[in-house]
Amino acid sequence: MIGVILGTRPEIIKMSPVIRECERRGIDYFILHTGQHYSYEMDRLFFEELELPDPNYSLDVGSGTHASQTAKVMTGVEDVLLKESPDIVLVQGDTNTVMAGALAASKLHVRVGHIEAGLRSFNRWMPEEINRVLTDHISDYLFAPTETARENLLAEGISNQKICVTGNTVVDAIYQNLDIAKKKGNVLNDLDLEPREYFLVTAHRQENVDNRTRLKEILRGLEGVQKEFSLPVVFPVHPRTEKRIKELGIGVDGLNLTKPFGFLEFLQLESQARLVLTDSGGVQEETCVLGVPCATMRYDTERPETLNVGSNILVGADSGKILEGVRSIAAWKTGWENPYGDGIAGKMIVMVCAAARSQ
Template identity: 40%
Template sequence: MPAPALPPRSVAIVIGTRPELVKIAHLVRILGPAAHLVHTGQHYDAALSGRFLTELGLPEPTLLDGIGGKPRAVQISAALAQLDALFTEEQPLAVVVQGDTNAALAGALAANARGIPLVHVEAGLRSHDRAMPEEHNRVVIDQLADVLCAATEDNRDLLRAESVPAGRITVTGNTVVEAVQEHLPAADERAALLAAHGVSADRYVLATAHRPENTDDPAALAAILRELASLAEELPVLFAVHPRTRARIESAGLTHLLEPLTELAPLGYGEFLALARHAAVIVSDSGGIQEETTVLGRPLVVVRRSTERPEAMDAGFAELVLPGREIGRAVRRRLADGQAGLRHLAELPSPFGDGLASQRIAVLLGALAAGRAERELSAAA
């Protein structure tokens, strides 16, 4: 599947968070000069986003102003206004958005307002949980999109059930597969990293927590930290502390619960993958980690009330629990499976595709742009 020949900066790729950067990076590289990366600044700082741009080999983006840290409605409206001005000045042949962030919704609305074809990468995810802002974002984006790149057959079926025309949907796989395959460090680098953290392969827990349902509720946050602290009595628990999570821990007076844990500063993508690859169990509320663990072949305990990625559960990689003692019970069940359990997961294919999603999406973009150019020539004639 060769890369399409597209004019420079003809495909606007709108992102706003670090997970979006990770998942869209390979597509940006395939498109080369045709890709115009636009960062809304929803999550942007030089230490984290800047580091990810460098690590992922991405060009400097066009960065919007005054969006990070604002309420959801302000983020969307401010990004929409700036994107509309940008697309008026330099109209792309197509706009690409990834996932379900506020940045993705703003990009979708801006494309729709200007009549620019919209491509939604990771279309069709549904948690059926209306309390999640992301659920509203993804439903609206899918209704606006001209090309919907569904990661799985189940995602396609959910879209069809919402009356999205079949001709707009293509099952491409999820771009996370190639991201993990490309950025997982080599075995010797992983071994050195584990040694630097003082842990042994298959003998530690890796944990993250950042979702508002867990961090904005002091009782839920305390329950998660207590369970991690209890696990730390049995084996090391590496806790990658998101800056937002740290702020919530401090404001709730829960810093003492961090003492039994090994705190990690924000990690680069390759470093995180290396630690996840050799963790005995991962505990997280992240959506992306639910996908990444299926490529790494590691067990995951998902601390959430709902998930838009049931494929990871159905395939046996993950299970869903609420904050509280069920976290520890679920982790200990996975630990009891031992090496046989880890070998079993390592042999399972990821339900999220074969690592060719970005190439398929690039081909779709080429066809979309060619069709638009042909229509414009016909109209001019």
């Protein structure tokens, strides 16, 4: 039996191809939702849109400090694993859910498969970097999306025998959903947008939005972009960012702030934007796969493949640099190669897990 552990928006999206493959093959599995994300538009909406089965277990851990959230996930996961005794658990990405789920499983000697293993920003200030490193080092199966990720793991002394380069399941998720997205209404019409005549923005990284100066710089940069290009800047606001904008009393002028979109709507918006500005990991990958330029509002990235193929640039969190980065896109060459695989990562991962069960 496979235990699929997830808890946040990107995990639901990137695990969806794995869940679909388990369903297709009639594999015995269960879904354990930690409840790290719980607002309708960060959680339930994706189960509905992607037609995923309801979780078998919901821990409802909710929000909290890193330690309290991690502790709640660990104890909840332990209870479920003691009851179910799966052959392997799968975790995806770099959230607290991932690290805590993997740690609880490994202490029970349940094998752990880490999807999206080997990513490194080499910036330990990010909570996600700590989660990635720890999870990789306690995992038995490391599903690396690219050769670069494999090399990062090898450089840390992880055995090549544990590593399987699969591509990223985000490619599967895009291929499986882009056509469905296009048929499901037209969000551009709803928002009165023309293809390539708007910018799309997301921002939620702790180091960007929990710091007043930095969040203000980002918002000023985005306002500058809107003024200079006279184009709509559509900004679906992550709940963390919404909370911080309110708490810190920052005024926002000229941006189209919206609720977070579902994946199908967001894919439509992403695929037809002139440029996407983001600090999201998944969005850097998706824009690369969709052929849309991306400016990342960070000083480093664990997705260097996007920089190498030329789909993404780092513009930091400085208003002037953000504007400069957007100006530079006129000179960009599109048509780069997708470094994230052919959209069969989910199938490969489930195949390896199925073989592991019989060992």
